[in-house]
Amino acid sequence: MSTASPDIIAMAHQKISAELSSRIRDELNKAALPVARSLNLSMAYLTDAGEEWLTDSFCSYAINDQPDRCWAGHARAKVEIVCEGGVAGAVLLCGDALQEVRAAMVSIIETITRQIEMENNETALLEELSASWESLEAVYEISSDLRAFASPTDLLDRIMTRATSFQEHLRATLWLERDNELEPVAAKNIEGLATRSKSEGLIGRALAEKNGIILNGRNRVTASLDIEPEFRNAFSLLIAPVETRQGLVNALAIWNEEGDRQFDSRTMRLAEALALQAAMVIENDRLHRASIESERLKQEAEIGGKIQQTLLLGQPPRDIERLQVAALTVPSQRIDGDFYDFVRHNDQCMDVLVGDVMGKGIPAALLGAATKNCFMRATSALMASAEIAQIPRPEDIVSLVHDEVTRQFMAFDSFATLCYARFDLACNQMDFVDCGHTKTIHYRKRFDRCDLLEGENMPIGFVESESHSQASVSFDEGDVFFFYSDGVTEAQNQAGEMFEQDRLCKLVRANSHLHSEEIVASVKRAIAEFSGSETFADDLTCVAVRIASSKSKDAPSKDAPLKKETMEISSDLNNLARARQFLRRICAQSNPSMEEGRIIEFELAVTEALSNICRHAYHSREDERIEMRAAVASDSIIIELLHSGDTFDPSRVEMPAFDGSREGGFGIFIIQQATDEIVYSEVESGRRLIRLTKKIKGDHQDGSND
Amino acid sequence: MEATIEMIGNSVVIVLPGSSLDASNARTLKQEVNLILESHKQVIFDLGELHFVDSSGLGAILSCLRHLNARGGDLKLCAMSRPVRALFEIVRMHRIFDIYNSKEEAAAAFEN
Numbered sequence: 131m132s133t134a135s136p137d138i139i140a141m142a143h144q145k146i147s148a149e150l151s152s153r154i155r156d157e158l159n160k161a162a163l164p165v166a167r168s169l170n171l172s173m174a175y176l177t178d179a180g181e182e183w184l185t186d187s188f189c190s191y192a193i194n195d196q197p198d199r200c201w202a203g204h205a206r207a208k209v210e211i212v213c214e215g216g217v218a219g220a221v222l223l224c225g226d227a228l229q230e231v232r233a234a235m236v237s238i239i240e241t242i243t244r245q246i247e248m249e250n251n252e253t254a255l256l257e258e259l260s261a262s263w264e265s266l267e268a269v270y271e272i273s274s275d276l277r278a279f280a281s282p283t284d285l286l287d288r289i290m291t292r293a294t295s296f297q298e299h300l301r302a303t304l305w306l307e308r309d310n311e312l313e314p315v316a317a318k319n320i321e322g323l324a325t326r327s328k329s330e331g332l333i334g335r336a337l338a339e340k341n342g343i344i345l346n347g348r349n350r351v352t353a354s355l356d357i358e359p360e361f362r363n364a365f366s367l368l369i370a371p372v373e374t375r376q377g378l379v380n381a382l383a384i385w386n387e388e389g390d391r392q393f394d395s396r397t398m399r400l401a402e403a404l405a406l407q408a409a410m411v412i413e414n415d416r417l418h419r420a421s422i423e424s425e426r427l428k429q430e431a432e433i434g435g436k437i438q439q440t441l442l443l444g445q446p447p448r449d450i451e452r453l454q455v456a457a458l459t460v461p462s463q464r465i466d467g468d469f470y471d472f473v474r475h476n477d478q479c480m481d482v483l484v485g486d487v488m489g490k491g492i493p494a495a496l497l498g499a500a501t502k503n504c505f506m507r508a509t510s511a512l513m514a515s516a517e518i519a520q521i522p523r524p525e526d527i528v529s530l531v532h533d534e535v536t537r538q539f540m541a542f543d544s545f546a547t548l549c550y551a552r553f554d555l556a557c558n559q560m561d562f563v564d565c566g567h568t569k570t571i572h573y574r575k576r577f578d579r580c581d582l583l584e585g586e587n588m589p590i591g592f593v594e595s596e597s598h599s600q601a602s603v604s605f606d607e608g609d610v611f612f613f614y615s616d617g618v619t620e621a622q623n624q625a626g627e628m629f630e631q632d633r634l635c636k637l638v639r640a641n642s643h644l645h646s647e648e649i650v651a652s653v654k655r656a657i658a659e660f661s662g663s664e665t666f667a668d669d670l671t672c673v674a675v676r677i678a679s680s681k682s683k684d685a686p687s688k689d690a691p692l693k694k695e696t697m698e699i700s701s702d703l704n705n706l707a708r709a710r711q712f713l714r715r716i717c718a719q720s721n722p723s724m725e726e727g728r729i730i731e732f733e734l735a736v737t738e739a740l741s742n743i744c745r746h747a748y749h750s751r752e753d754e755r756i757e758m759r760a761a762v763a764s765d766s767i768i769i770e771l772l773h774s775g776d777t778f779d780p781s782r783v784e785m786p787a788f789d790g791s792r793e794g795g796f797g798i799f800i801i802q803q804a805t806d807e808i809v810y811s812e813v814e815s816g817r818r819l820i821r822l823t824k825k826i827k828g829d830h831q832d833g834s835n836d
Numbered sequence: 837m838e839a840t841i842e843m844i845g846n847s848v849v850i851v852l853p854g855s856s857l858d859a860s861n862a863r864t865l866k867q868e869v870n871l872i873l874e875s876h877k878q879v880i881f882d883l884g885e886l887h888f889v890d891s892s893g894l895g896a897i898l899s900c901l902r903h904l905n906a907r908g909g910d911l912k913l914c915a916m917s918r919p920v921r922a923l924f925e926i927v928r929m930h931r932i933f934d935i936y937n938s939k940e941e942a943a944a945a946f947e948n
Binding site for chain 2: 703704705707710727730731737738786790791793797799
């Protein structure tokens, strides 16, 4: 900051980013409004790119248009704004009296500079976090305590306890600067301190230089002249001076009289963080509690929100035709380590990652972010290393991530539960690796019930070597998968009861016919209603994936079917009897009912078709999937058999030997004879359909069977 | 499940077990009756318990017939339920097999 210079318009500011410049302008604007109202001043912000009037209460002319008229006869002040090593611009003020103008200018500039410094500090703080988990942890634990504890004495005591607990045998004092004196406001493991001059001793020096001091080794401590008496027996000593936004200055001294542990820059950061917290406690005590409360909440929510939105939460894909994906987060007052992400591989395949890091605050959030990013890198790394271009298996991805982040988690005494799920529309299957996460809800439309999906893997960070295994479930149209954090099931009502999984399952089931966006919204509403609050102790995070119908769906009949049912069986021939039972049940639903003789024929046809799939499409592998869909139309019953096995061409099958000379070859013939229509088709890549239609009543000519 | 066996005169009557004979158990049937087919020439299959037979089941029965025919023996069927009869008619096997209402009738047919 310097005073006015005449060639202000010509100054260079090429080093200043456009972003910073617009931020300065924003801050000036905010500062200009109240000043202009109370003092009748006008204010402009100048850069060589142009000038902008920030207030027009007094001067209504742009400088370039009529500079003389604007400035003539008025007191004025110009101040250059120097930032990031360059001139960002200048502020012009004009008003009636020089003294007023100057005072206003000083106040405006100070406000703005402090604001910008604060923001820069916040950014720097975020950048430093990975190197200094302890300090962050301390800051955020205590900032939440700020609300929980009423008494500032208690709070300061907690801070001092924290300051002396990261090593053994520590002592600490906290000094507050007041009228050129230092006042001891808190102490741990030392007594009998009195107010002293701020120009004396090591603390005085640290405050004057605004620099922390670290002295390791008794010789170095005692070699320092002008030493405070309490430090005389110290082996190592640390002094952290801080100044708050509101101008409060204090210093935290920590020292060790036993042992030879040393202090380093990490300890310094921790001490600074604690000293800052202590300063906030003192400010809180001085200022109006309510206004500070809202300010503090806002501040933390802002940082937390920033991290959450940019680092923790991915965007659900919206362009996969048969997958409706929706995600929802209701942030709590303190950020959690909940995270989720989505990877769209192609039109048929998408991965969902949901996870929750143990712990709260920014450290948990950053561990979550690190884990989430690690998944992206692991997927790319596996794809790059694969010899054939293919999507890596979920279990391989999770294993690789586990190898990379486990040490980090162990170092921070933390762990993450997560679920990595892959939705494959080509085979209507979800593969998932669950590492101790909340049980995923799978609403199965076919049975109108919710299944809970659970894996056997340990959370990430529990044990160093762990091999991960995936499980698979099949899904159908109308099924819903619901992933959620424990904040959802553990939300409490006034009576202290939890929302619980059961209630959540019922809710998902009741809303399963809705779009996934509405499903997550309904969960949010239900929990708000249950807890009687819009704010929650934990983050509520949920992801819903609904299997929507395909637009190019094969319609089984021109008539709208009256009833539809689906059953899935494995390609084991032992399931043939079950399939016939299913068919009998369907046939019993037709109205008018199908004649017994026709049911018998239909049973035969379906059995033959199924055993063909087992033996020829799946080559007698018994663990493959066959889906049976049944629809009852007004005049017929349709059975669709879907499989992903090889195709077999029924037209190439020989006619059976009716003389009994060959034992096989009857199957296809039976199907043709026993149904009214048979269609073989490929529904989608690799997925084939056999559709058998049997009319409920026979034509006149083939009524002879009965 | 084991097939119940009884003798009526020189004929051996095998009651085919279970309610259905399809691709899942047709092979088992072949194994189960194989020894009997080796040692007898007049064999009767009692289908009274079967409510469902598919082409594999039919193939198994057909295989037994051919086995016996090759050794100079014969197979007769009896007590066929309506659904099973339906299958035989669809593939016209009711013309190939000798089918009787009861095992006694089948046994009597062997003696003639």
